[in-house]
Amino acid sequence: xxxxxxxxxxxxxxxxxxxxxxxxxxxxxxxxxxxxxxxxxxxxxxxxxxxxxxxxxxxxxxxxxxxxxxxxxxxxxxxxxxxxxxxxxxxxxxxxxxxxxxxxxxxxxxxxxx
Ligand code: FES
Numbered sequence: 591x592x593x594x595x596x597x598x599x600x601x602x603x604x605x606x607x608x609x610x611x612x613x614x615x616x617x618x619x620x621x622x623x624x625x626x627x628x629x630x631x632x633x634x635x636x637x638x639x640x641x642x643x644x645x646x647x648x649x650x651x652x653x654x655x656x657x658x659x660x661x662x663x664x665x666x667x668x669x670x671x672x673x674x675x676x677x678x679x680x681x682x683x684x685x686x687x688x689x690x691x692x693x694x695x696x697x698x699x700x701x702x703x704x
Contacts, residue, residue: 612671629672636671638682646678
């Protein structure tokens, strides 16, 4: 099985079944990768920077490329976690400003207000 590594202060690494998306891999490994649109290639909160193994991800389809272009995420090599399927070992960097799931963000912001 392919090994996926999420580089982040709370990062995770582990083996996942082939052909799962990076988002599904993150969930399987217990890493809270954001996914505000639920995986429909419309928000880009699931984006990751591919550090190694880009050739082991599925090809970028039209919807993913369109969103990457609109968000100016073509350089360095970014992928949408909800669209990129794992075909082999891969290492991705998760932006630290994109790491906290919405529910935790709300709790944190409420804690600041209280
Ligand atoms: S979860 Fe919204 S684009 Fe991937």
